Amino acid sequence: MPELPEVETICRGLDRLLVGRVIAAVQVDWAKSFALDAEQLQSQVIGSQVQSLDRRAKVLIINLANPSLTTRYSLLFHLKMTGQLVLVKAGGERFAGGHPTESMAAGLPDRSTRVTFTFDNGDRLFFNDQRKFGWIQLVETDQVENHQLIARLGPEPLSPDFTAEHLASRVKRHPKAPIKAVILDQSTVAGVGNIYADESLHLARIHPARPGGSLKPFEIKRLHGAIRDIMTLGITYGGTSFTNYVNALGKKGDYLSRARVFRRQGQPCTALLSRGQVCGAIIEKMRVAGRGTHYCPRCQPWPKATKSKL
DNA sequence: CACTTGACCTGTCCGC
DNA sequence: TGCGGACAGGTCAAGT
Numbered sequence: 001m002p003e004l005p006e007v008e009t010i011c012r013g014l015d016r017l018l019v020g021r022v023i024a025a026v027q028v029d030w031a032k033s034f035a036l037d038a039e040q041l042q043s044q045v046i047g048s049q050v051q052s053l054d055r056r057a058k059v060l061i062i063n064l065a066n067p068s069l070t071t072r073y074s075l076l077f078h079l080k081m082t083g084q085l086v087l088v089k090a091g092g093e094r095f096a097g098g099h100p101t102e103s104m105a106a107g108l109p110d111r112s113t114r115v116t117f118t119f120d121n122g123d124r125l126f127f128n129d130q131r132k133f134g135w136i137q138l139v140e141t142d143q144v145e146n147h148q149l150i151a152r153l154g155p156e157p158l159s160p161d162f163t164a165e166h167l168a169s170r171v172k173r174h175p176k177a178p179i180k181a182v183i184l185d186q187s188t189v190a191g192v193g194n195i196y197a198d199e200s201l202h203l204a205r206i207h208p209a210r211p212g213g214s215l216k217p218f219e220i221k222r223l224h225g226a227i228r229d230i231m232t233l234g235i236t237y238g239g240t241s242f243t244n245y246v247n248a249l250g251k252k253g254d255y256l257s258r259a260r261v262f263r264r265q266g267q268p269c270t271a272l273l274s275r276g277q278v279c280g281a282i283i284e285k286m287r288v289a290g291r292g293t294h295y296c297p298r299c300q301p302w303p304k305a306t307k308s309k310l
Numbered sequence: 311c312a313c314t315t316g317a318c319c320t321g322t323c324c325g326c
Numbered sequence: 327t328g329c330g331g332a333c334a335g336g337t338c339a340a341g342t
Contacts, residue, residue, distance in 0.1 A: 130319085130321070133336070
């Protein structure tokens with residue numbers, strides 16, 4: 001499930017491989033993944049050269065230019081939960097990004113391949129997506145900021161615009177919503193998904209189901225710092241798992257293998273307490289805001305004063 | 311208006 | 327073994 005750190009890693013990895021390449025052919029095997037008629041495909045995509053790659057929240061942006069067009073277009077990619085982007089070089093060398101499944105290691109394309117881009121040098125970019133939730137859209141480059149999803153995004157978590165004051169103002173707007181729902185809301189902060197929400201709340205020692213309005217100012221501040229720290233860590237570790245070529249894979253773990261709580265229900269919390277003690281309490285799982293939610297009942301206790309509201 | 315749930319999909323896992 | 331159902335999670339639309 002690619003979130004911001006994974007998409008950032010994919011973006012950095014693909015940049016040097018794609019910039020300068022010209023799109024020679026596009027094959028769409030699942031129309032909903034890339035809803036563009038053949039005429040537009042031919043006139044606005046084929047023959048375009050990749051100028052640069054970008055990322056906004058969880059959206060990967062490939063900026064194009066076509067010498068026969070005055071308008072510049074961009075391809076937007078959203079991988080949702082199971083999307084992958086796999087670049088197979090003409091020589092067979094592979095770069096993969098996205099949710100790692102066995103399809104990466106096997107021959108490509110496979111049955112989850114929805115769209116295939118072929119470049120002028122023979123390299124191929126496969127958009128694989130088991131569950132078909134992901135999409136590709138063609139947008140005019142100077143309209144990207146007005147795109148229905150992009151336009152509603154809040155600040156990037158690692159940008160100066162994401163401040164504790166901003167987070168506090170968002171919480172104030174939905175004081176009864178569980179704090180986890182507030183930070184999953186992409187208009188609060190762009191790019192935080194289920195994994196990093198759980199991880200951030202654990203680092204901040206805040207119970208995910210607490211109404212945002214019950215958080216003290218120092219807790220908001222701590223959560224703000226935790227989100228930034230966790231996203232930074234995610235980019236660091238996301239790099240170890242996704243920047244490798246697939247056939248060179250098999251080393252290092254991704255962020256998930258270092259997770260504090262995510263998918264660790266039933267296992268002991270590894271948080272360090274004072275004097276080098278390890279917490280050791282058993283991680284629990286519950287549903288918050290309709291999502292599987294993992295937390296440590298000891299590190300993230302329900303505050304006594306508001307316990308009755310549970 | 312504030313907040314929650316369902317739809318979109320497929321594959322996997324669990325209990326019967 | 328097979329079958330039904332829950333679950334996985336990002337985002338938007340629809341519901342309470």
